[in-house]
Amino acid sequence: MSDIIVLEGVTKQYRDAEVVSNVSMHVQEGEIYGFLGPNGAGKTTIMKMILNLVKPTMGNIRVFQEPVLNQSVAYLRQIGSIIETPVFYSRLSAWENMKLHCAYMGYYDQKKMEETLEMVGLSSCRDKVVSEFSLGMKQRLGIARAIVTRPRLLILDEPINGLDPMGIRQIRELLVSLRDNCGTTILISSHIITEIEQIADEIGVLDKGRLLREVSMKEIRKDAVQYIELELDDVQKAATVLDHRFPELNFRVISPSGLRVYGIEDQTLITRALVQENIGILNMSCKNDSLEDYFMDTVIGGGEHA
Numbered sequence: 001m002s003d004i005i006v007l008e009g010v011t012k013q014y015r016d017a018e019v020v021s022n023v024s025m026h027v028q029e030g031e032i033y034g035f036l037g038p039n040g041a042g043k044t045t046i047m048k049m050i051l052n053l054v055k056p057t058m059g060n061i062r063v064f065q066e067p068v069l070n071q072s073v074a075y076l077r078q079i080g081s082i083i084e085t086p087v088f089y090s091r092l093s094a095w096e097n098m099k100l101h102c103a104y105m106g107y108y109d110q111k112k113m114e115e116t117l118e119m120v121g122l123s124s125c126r127d128k129v130v131s132e133f134s135l136g137m138k139q140r141l142g143i144a145r146a147i148v149t150r151p152r153l154l155i156l157d158e159p160i161n162g163l164d165p166m167g168i169r170q171i172r173e174l175l176v177s178l179r180d181n182c183g184t185t186i187l188i189s190s191h192i193i194t195e196i197e198q199i200a201d202e203i204g205v206l207d208k209g210r211l212l213r214e215v216s217m218k219e220i221r222k223d224a225v226q227y228i229e230l231e232l233d234d235v236q237k238a239a240t241v242l243d244h245r246f247p248e249l250n251f252r253v254i255s256p257s258g259l260r261v262y263g264i265e266d267q268t269l270i271t272r273a274l275v276q277e278n279i280g281i282l283n284m285s286c287k288n289d290s291l292e293d294y295f296m297d298t299v300i301g302g303g304e305h306a
C-alpha cells in the first residue's frame, strides 16, 4: 500500500504560539486513520493544512504523492471533507444543498445523490429546508455532502458530533463499507475513542501540537494487557487487604468503587481473600487494555515522539 498523505516535519505557528510542532505522519491508501488528541491538540489545524486551507510555517505535506502547495484545485475534487461544523444554505432543502455542492465539484449524478441521502438516513427529509434540521441531521447531511462524489480520500473532523447512538452506528458502518467496498482512505478525528477503536487501522496520537505516537491497531491489540476489573463496596479496604496478603500483586484503584488487577491467572485467590474480609464484590470482569487506556497512558505519560 502506498502513502496517500505524508507530512514531514510540519510546524504551524500563529504569532508566538506553535500549535503544530514538527509533525511527521503517514496515511496509507485504503486505511482508516484515527486521529486522537485532547482539545486544542492541533488535529483540525493539521487537517486544514492537508486541505490547503492553512499554510504550514515549515515542513512538507504531500497528498496523492504530490506536494500540496503544487497541487491544482483538481486534487480537491478527489477529497471529501468535514472540517469543524458543516455550513449549508439554510433556506434551501437538503436536496438543493447537495445539488449545489455537486455542481461546484463538477459532478452530477442524481442516482448517487439519492443513494447517498439514503445511506445517511435522510431520504425522507430531502425536501425539508436545512434551517429546520437538528444538529444530528445537519451532521448527517455534512457526511452525505462529503461522500456523494465517492472521493478517493475522506477527511472527517469530529463527524459523529451530535449524532444519536443509531446515527453513530450507521455512520460507523458506512465508513467501514466505503473503505472495504470502494477503497476509500479515511482520516477521522473523534473524541469518542471507542468508535475509533472499532473502525481504525492506524492511530495517530497528538498532544500540544506534537505527534506522540503513530501505531497500528493490530500493534495496540497485540500488546494489550489483560486484567480483572472489580467493582467493590469498599475499595480502600480491598487495597489494604490485597497489599497485605499479596505484596507482589500488581493492582490499581481506578475509581471510588473500581479496582484493576493485572497479570493474574487464578482470580479465585483474590476473590476468596476479599470475601473473607467481608468486602462485597458487586461486579467482576476480565478485560483487555482498550484504545482509551492506550490513549490515556500515551498522553498522560507524555509518550515519546513517533
Ligand SMILES: Nc1ncnc2c1ncn2[C@@H]1O[C@H](COP(=O)(O)OP(=O)(O)OP(=O)(O)O)[C@@H](O)[C@H]1O
Pocket (backbone or CB within 6 Å): 014, 017, 019, 037, 038, 039, 040, 041, 042, 043, 044, 045, 046
Ligand atoms: N487561526 C488561529 N489563530 C490562532 N490560534 C489558532 C487558530 N486556529 C487554531 N488555533 C489554536 O491552535 C491550537 C490547536 O487548535 P485545533 O483546532 O487544531 O485543535 P484540535 O485538536 O482540533 O482541538 P479540538 O479537539 O478542540 O477540536 C489551539 O490552541 C487553538 O487555539
